[in-house]
Amino acid sequence: MGERPEVTSHDGKPKKAKTNKQKEINNMKKRNITFTTILLVLGCFAMGSAPSASATPTPVPVTITATFDFAGFPNVTGTFTTSGALTISGPATMHVDLNYNGTRAHCVVTLIAPLGNIIIDQECQFATSPPRGRWEIVSGTGAYANLNGNGSLTMPPPLVEAMTGFIYQ
Structure with missing residues (x-):
């Protein structure tokens, strides 16, 4: 009962199981990418609503x-x-x-x-x-x-x- 089951990939080759630390690192990377994407989108909206610095005065x-x-x-x-x-x-x-x-x-x-x-x-x-x-x-x-x-x-x-x-x- 102390043996870990072997994980296989879709092509049938054996694959190592991910440790909790690896899973945590991957989750952090995904969160960072999501957070960065949200900031970029918000930045684009903020820049789009501001008047252009080169706008010609009336x-x-x-x-x-x-x-x-x-x-x-x-x-x-x-x-x-x-x-x-x-x-x-x-x-x-x-x-x-x-x-x-x-x-x-x-x-x-x-x-x-x-x-x-x-x-x-x-x-x-x-x-x-x-x-x-x-x-x-x-x-x-x-x-x-x-x-x-x-x-x-x-x-x-x-x-x-x-x-x-x-x-x-």
Whole structure:
């Protein structure tokens, strides 16, 4: 009675019986494969539901109108209002750097809104009437920390900055 029965395979050849340790190792391998498969499937679902990092932001039209008092030139103050993608208003400042003959300027505009500030770089040319240029949001604080936008501008009299373009959301 102390003899172990001989185990045979399907082809009739004798086969060694598996020990409990071998069975336990095989069960652990199966569990690891199952667990890994479940993690991979869950990972695929999680990645599929997240927005793509390379998704193109949607451009939403915006108009920013600022009026300045040039008495303190080159550091001027005034007010601004917006419509479209942004609907805010408040005080504004602008630092103006003219080139040597006054035909071009680089300006830094700060819009001071209740929920944070928006910093805009402008490049302007005075060879046209009214003067024209381009603007771009370069930074922001508070609610506007990640704001992106750009567009064109005109400077119709009397001392108005009329910026039109897009905010990218």
